[in-house]
Amino acid sequence: MLRGIKMAIEKPKVILTGFMDEGTRHRNKKDILEQMMLLQALGLSYYTPRALSIHGRDEKNVADLTDSEVTTLVDIHKEYGAKVSSLGTGIGKTKLNDENDGSTNKYEAPEKTKERISRAVEIADKVDTKLLRCFSFYPPKDSDLKRYIGQAVERLAPLVEICEKGRKIYGLEVESNLTGHDAASIMEIYRQINKPATLGIVYDGANLVVQRIDINAVEEFELMMPGLTWMHIKDYRMGAPVCEGGHVPEDMLKHFVPADVGRVNHHAIFEKIKGELPKYVAALSVLGVPGFFLDLEPHLKGGGQFGGYSGPDGMFVALTALRRVLDDVGITYQMRSYDTLVCGR
Numbered sequence: 001m002l003r004g005i006k007m008a009i010e011k012p013k014v015i016l017t018g019f020m021d022e023g024t025r026h027r028n029k030k031d032i033l034e035q036m037m038l039l040q041a042l043g044l045s046y047y048t049p050r051a052l053s054i055h056g057r058d059e060k061n062v063a064d065l066t067d068s069e070v071t072t073l074v075d076i077h078k079e080y081g082a083k084v085s086s087l088g089t090g091i092g093k094t095k096l097n098d099e100n101d102g103s104t105n106k107y108e109a110p111e112k113t114k115e116r117i118s119r120a121v122e123i124a125d126k127v128d129t130k131l132l133r134c135f136s137f138y139p140p141k142d143s144d145l146k147r148y149i150g151q152a153v154e155r156l157a158p159l160v161e162i163c164e165k166g167r168k169i170y171g172l173e174v175e176s177n178l179t180g181h182d183a184a185s186i187m188e189i190y191r192q193i194n195k196p197a198t199l200g201i202v203y204d205g206a207n208l209v210v211q212r213i214d215i216n217a218v219e220e221f222e223l224m225m226p227g228l229t230w231m232h233i234k235d236y237r238m239g240a241p242v243c244e245g246g247h248v249p250e251d252m253l254k255h256f257v258p259a260d261v262g263r264v265n266h267h268a269i270f271e272k273i274k275g276e277l278p279k280y281v282a283a284l285s286v287l288g289v290p291g292f293f294l295d296l297e298p299h300l301k302g303g304g305q306f307g308g309y310s311g312p313d314g315m316f317v318a319l320t321a322l323r324r325v326l327d328d329v330g331i332t333y334q335m336r337s338y339d340t341l342v343c344g345r
Contacts, residue, residue, distance in 0.1 A: 015334045017294065031056070032053060043335045057069075086132065089132055120168075124166075131168070138177060237256070267329060
């Protein structure tokens with residue numbers, strides 16, 4: 001009984017959030033009101049907006065919204081008691097070089113990318129978040145990705161400077177086929193840019209284990225901890241096909257599972273970070289970030305290069321699994337409570 005009381009009053013160590021565009025009724029219809037209702041039903045206050053359609057209009061990435069659409073989005077957030085953990089931009093998921101490498105990846109001129117990050121900073125201000133989820137650019141397909149770290153740093157440094165001026169954090173997500181595809185490459189980029197208050201690392205264990213059978217996601221996590229800012233939560237099924245090095249075919253990525261099973265071993269990862277969480281939370285607080293976010297991006301019904309799908313039921317299953325792991329490890333977490341209900345009074 002006393003233990004239950006202690007747990008009830010203990011300050012949560014992490015904040016649960018997620019990509020609600022994965023949980024709409026239909027895979028290709030990202031209505032924002034559906035996303036908001038799912039957010040409430042799951043008991044979450046925070047989410048990461050990525051793909052969304054406002055009042056039936058064409059689906060857009062959040063970083064491409066007009067001023068009018070952003071104003072409408074802010075009003076919707078107030079109505080549903082929603083808060084934004086990070087902006088799910090696709091910035092940095094374009095080619096480093098304007099050349100035909102046999103991939104379907106698009107090239108975007110550096111000046112255009114600067115315009116897009118500047119716009120993302122503006123939108124982040126309006127929706128009240130400090131965090132931008134971004135990427136590290138695609139080297140030519142089937143190339144030695146590590147050879148392009150210097151070139152990626154040249155492309156990323158001006159973007160990080162724009163975030164620094166706007167008091168935002170460029171969250172660099174680890175992902176296959178990008179320059180920052182594993183712990184060694186992404187931490188080398190982090191060290192070379194050397195702006196720890198503005199460039200943050202976003203860990204995603206499933207994005208690592210799909211690359212090779214011998215990747216140890218826990219060891220990769222430990223290497224990334226010095227730059228860690230928040231985490232994406234998804235896992236990959238034991239025994240499912242993975243790449244054996246080199247380019248990872250996007251259509252292969254169909255075997256994602258909840259965080260309590262799979263190859264990543266989230267139990268071990270949370271044990272590694274459990275004792276360090278107060279330090280992370282304190283450092284994030286100085287930067288204006290409300291806490292350490294665990295961002296659900298489960299892909300339980302299929303993955304993809306620019307997003308996945310889980311459905312409403314899949315998001316519930318993924319959240320339940322994550323909470324089970326956190327409970328097992330003894331990490332408390334923030335969700336909605338009676339005090340946060342939107343009562344309209």
